[in-house]
Amino acid sequence: MMKTLSLTQIENILENLDPIPAIEQGFVEYSKGKCNIPPIGELLMDKGDVHIKYGCITGEDYYVIKIASGFYDNNKIGLPNSNGLMLLFSQNTGELICTLHDQCLLTDIRTAIAGAITAKYMAPKNISAIGIVGTGVQARMQAEYLKSVTPCRDIVVWGRDPEKLVNYRNDMRQSGFKVTATMDMDELCASANLIVTTTPAEQPLIKADQIRPGTHITAMGSDTPNKKELDVNILALADVVACDSKEQCYIRGEICHAIKAGVIDMANTLELGNIIDGQKGRINDQQITVADLTGVAVQDIKIAEAVYLASLG
Amino acid sequence: MMKTLSLTQIENILENLDPIPAIEQGFVEYSKGKCNIPPIGELLMDKGDVHIKYGCITGEDYYVIKIASGFYDNNKIGLPNSNGLMLLFSQNTGELICTLHDQCLLTDIRTAIAGAITAKYMAPKNISAIGIVGTGVQARMQAEYLKSVTPCRDIVVWGRDPEKLVNYRNDMRQSGFKVTATMDMDELCASANLIVTTTPAEQPLIKADQIRPGTHITAMGSDTPNKKELDVNILALADVVACDSKEQCYIRGEICHAIKAGVIDMANTLELGNIIDGQKGRINDQQITVADLTGVAVQDIKIAEAVYLASLG
Numbered sequence: 001m002m003k004t005l006s007l008t009q010i011e012n013i014l015e016n017l018d019p020i021p022a023i024e025q026g027f028v029e030y031s032k033g034k035c036n037i038p039p040i041g042e043l044l045m046d047k048g049d050v051h052i053k054y055g056c057i058t059g060e061d062y063y064v065i066k067i068a069s070g071f072y073d074n075n076k077i078g079l080p081n082s083n084g085l086m087l088l089f090s091q092n093t094g095e096l097i098c099t100l101h102d103q104c105l106l107t108d109i110r111t112a113i114a115g116a117i118t119a120k121y122m123a124p125k126n127i128s129a130i131g132i133v134g135t136g137v138q139a140r141m142q143a144e145y146l147k148s149v150t151p152c153r154d155i156v157v158w159g160r161d162p163e164k165l166v167n168y169r170n171d172m173r174q175s176g177f178k179v180t181a182t183m184d185m186d187e188l189c190a191s192a193n194l195i196v197t198t199t200p201a202e203q204p205l206i207k208a209d210q211i212r213p214g215t216h217i218t219a220m221g222s223d224t225p226n227k228k229e230l231d232v233n234i235l236a237l238a239d240v241v242a243c244d245s246k247e248q249c250y251i252r253g254e255i256c257h258a259i260k261a262g263v264i265d266m267a268n269t270l271e272l273g274n275i276i277d278g279q280k281g282r283i284n285d286q287q288i289t290v291a292d293l294t295g296v297a298v299q300d301i302k303i304a305e306a307v308y309l310a311s312l313g
Numbered sequence: 314m315m316k317t318l319s320l321t322q323i324e325n326i327l328e329n330l331d332p333i334p335a336i337e338q339g340f341v342e343y344s345k346g347k348c349n350i351p352p353i354g355e356l357l358m359d360k361g362d363v364h365i366k367y368g369c370i371t372g373e374d375y376y377v378i379k380i381a382s383g384f385y386d387n388n389k390i391g392l393p394n395s396n397g398l399m400l401l402f403s404q405n406t407g408e409l410i411c412t413l414h415d416q417c418l419l420t421d422i423r424t425a426i427a428g429a430i431t432a433k434y435m436a437p438k439n440i441s442a443i444g445i446v447g448t449g450v451q452a453r454m455q456a457e458y459l460k461s462v463t464p465c466r467d468i469v470v471w472g473r474d475p476e477k478l479v480n481y482r483n484d485m486r487q488s489g490f491k492v493t494a495t496m497d498m499d500e501l502c503a504s505a506n507l508i509v510t511t512t513p514a515e516q517p518l519i520k521a522d523q524i525r526p527g528t529h530i531t532a533m534g535s536d537t538p539n540k541k542e543l544d545v546n547i548l549a550l551a552d553v554v555a556c557d558s559k560e561q562c563y564i565r566g567e568i569c570h571a572i573k574a575g576v577i578d579m580a581n582t583l584e585l586g587n588i589i590d591g592q593k594g595r596i597n598d599q600q601i602t603v604a605d606l607t608g609v610a611v612q613d614i615k616i617a618e619a620v621y622l623a624s625l626g
Contacts, residue, residue, distance in 0.1 A: 002414075004317070041354045043367055043376060048407050052365060052378065054356055063356060065365065065380060067400070069407035083407045087380070094361050094382035094396045099412070101315075 003098040003311065010102050010307055014109070019306040020148065023113050024276050026302035027244065029057050031273025037297045047071055055297045056091055062308075063091050064301040068107060080104075086304040098308040106307065110299035112141035114244060114272075115196055115218050118293065120149040121275045122242065123194045123216040124285040127152035131192025133185075133206070133229065134199040134221060135164040142196045142220070143172060155179045156188045158205075186210060197221050197229040208233035213286045219254045220293040228257050230290070236263035239287035242270045245296045253294040316411040316624065323415050323620055327422070332619045333461065336426050337589050339615035340557065342370050344586025350610045360384055368610045369404055375621075376404050377614040381420060393417075399617040411621040419620065423612035425454035427557060427585075428509055428531050431606065433462040434588045435555060436507045436529040437598040440465035444505025446498075446519070446542065447512040447534060448477040455509045455533070456485060463507070468492045471501045471518075499523060510534050510542040521546035526599045532567045533606040541570050543603070549576035552600035555583045558609045566607040 005013070029035060037055030048071030056063035068084035075081055086106060088098040100106065127150045132139050135157060143155055155177045159165045165181040172179045182188055188195070189210040199205065199221040208231050211217070221229050235241050235258040246266055249255040258264040272291065275281040282289050318326070342348060350368035361384030369376035381397035388394055397420060399413040413419065440463045445452050448470060456468055468490045472478045478494040485492045495501055501508070502523040512518065512534040521544050524530070534542050548554050548571040559579055562568040571577040585604065588594040595602050 036356065036358065038354060038356055041351060041365060041367065043349065043351055043369065045349065045369060045376065045404055046372065047405055050367075050376070050378075050402070050407065052354060052367065054354065054363075054365065056356065056358060059359065063358065063363070065363075067378060069402070071405070071407040074406055077406075079406055079408070083409075085409060089363070089382070091358055092360055092384070093387055093390075093392055094363065094384040095392070096396075096398060096414075101409075 002096050003308070005098060005100050005307065005311055007101055007103050007105060009311070010100060010105060013307050013310045017306060017310045018148070019109070019303050020113055020117060022302040022306040023110060023299055024117055026057070026298040027117065027273035028277045029273070030245065030296060030298040031271040031277065034058050035298050047073060053297045053300060055301060057298065057301060061091055062097065062301070062305050063089050064297070064304045065089070066107070066297070066300045068104060086300060088304050088308050098311070100304055100307060106303050107300065108137060108141055110303040111138060111220065111295060112145040114293050114295070114299060115142045115220055116145040116149050117276070118218045118242070118272060118291040119146055119194055119216065121272070122240065122281050122289045122291055123150070124214050124282070126285070127194045129154040129156050129192040131188040131195035132157045133188070133195065133197040135159040135161065135168040136198060138198040138220065139168060140171060142198060143177060144175065150194070152194070153177050156192050157181050158185055158188045159183065189215070199229055200227055201229045202226050203228070204231040205229050206234065207231045208237055211288055213288060216282070216289045216291070218291045218293060222253050222292070223294045225252050225256065228254055230254050232258040232261045232263050235290055237288060238290040240270065240281050240289040241268065241292070242272055242275060242281060242289070243292040244272050244294060246271055248294045248296065249292055254290070254292040315409050316621070318411060318413050318620065318624055320414055320416050320418060322624070323413060323418060326620050326623045330619060330623045331461070332422070332616050333426055333430060335615040335619040336423060336612055337430055339370070339611040340430065340586035341590045342586070343558065343609060343611040344584040344590065347371050348611050360386060366610045366613060368614060370611065370614060374404055375410065375614070375618050376402050377610070377617045378402070379420070379610070379613045381417060399613060401617050401621050411624070413617055413620060419616050420613065421450060421454055423616040424451060424533065424608060425458040427606050427608070427612060428455045428533055429458040429462050430589070431531045431555070431585060431604040432459055432507055432529065434585070435553065435594050435602045435604055436463070437527050437595070439598070440507045442467040442469050442505040444501040444508035445470045446501070446508065446510040448472040448474065448481040449511060451511040451533065452481060453484060455511060456490060457488065465507070466490050469501045469505050470494050471498055472496065502528070512542055513540055514542045515539050516541070517544040518542050519547065520544045521550055524601055526601060529595070529602045529604070531604045531606060535566050535605070536607045538565050538569065541567055543567050545571040545574045545576050548603055550601060551603040553583065553594050553602040554581065554605070555585055555588060555594060555602070556605040557585050557607060559584055561607045561609065562605055567603070567605040
């Protein structure tokens, strides 16, 4: 009855699985208020911390508990800093159905998929170039998952560290992209009309006057009350401001800073699930749109379920 | 590296393992303020609920996450109502070290062991008879684990349902006890001087005038704000009132009702860990003592760790 999936097994399953439709569906159900997602559990220890995210979609088959840890000296001893697993249980009997030892891979993927879904529903029709801000794991994965929603294979990547920029360029070229690396944000904003910010910055990296009409920005790096990647005035001038979860964005991400600065009102924002479900987001290719992604547990629920169901063959 | 223990493997390990010393140690560390135990996570669903208890002893090797569910129609389809597992992680690297698929067995055992430890430190020297209030799982397990702390093998069991009383008597006779079953609490209180209450009662089952001098009562059935098994006047007249966790007993168990009624003061209670660590509890065999056990996560931490370490051989 109970199944265990190793990281390798999960990687193999993902080769023939597109979790985007399931996660889109999850965002819709989330925005309809069908999700039961308690506050995140947190255990802070001397050498690291662990977060427990859990919940379910009311009346569906499964509930999911995700355990994710960060131990920031692990790299020094050859271990990954981030670690984690997901547990899928029956919502009918409470039985453990599947343990997914994904070591955070599914979190990385569901995060990248949220970016792809956002671009699918909010980006302008023709993407001139994809602007990637940052050079880390999500800077790579966001671009990978955008492949399924745009034919554009031109990346302008911005970073502060030339070595990391070179590594990024080399990696993404191998993955089929044409990559321009820059340390000048003006250059990125001038050529990209789909920008994805993926950094843990605590001071804005992009200014309002750098943004051209017809640009969409997905800000996914900021997920705490302190982080922010965008000048609040970008949100003020945007025609559409969306987010994954209004409830979360009151206290973390980009939107909370803009609300605190008094330049936008939560009542004028949309949830991604609303837009997927048919509410109007972008209405022409001259509008500026912004999406603030902080990550919601329904993404974990949906990707764990999709991988488990695919494992049944 | 990562280990998985099935229920059968855990049962085998327990045959040669006495977890009492580890759990005693845990209570001492808890009362010294060395434990890091966040609030319990809770997910309430249509057909059941799940509770996530987690924490660690600061600076030790492991942290533990326990997932325990109750799905109250499971029995109708031949499944246990209660289910659960424990996950043991490294406090140094965050790595999952061991998954214990104990299906709640370890919770039942650590609960029974807390009763045994309480009796060891608080009961009078000579036990005339063990009074067991209730006929369920803990009514059996509490008696089993008392074997290691008293030579007394006489049980007086009280219950409301004659059939359950007969089943209890038969089971415990097989386990080496002499059992008297009664539906009259006076009879139990007249012969037993070590009483363990194990019911989910919400109205007191024992009155103050039924308690003889020299009696110790361990009340372990009440673990929510609504449940109570003892007349608050029993706590008022007791010479010693102890509990596993003052923090918890402010809001659940027997002590909170007695404080609300204004008949005792938390300042005059002791924690079990204080008594194990040398603070004076009972000082003679004429005193009346009461212990209120609501269950603390340090018991889960210690029993999971003990079983894992024993599995290494």
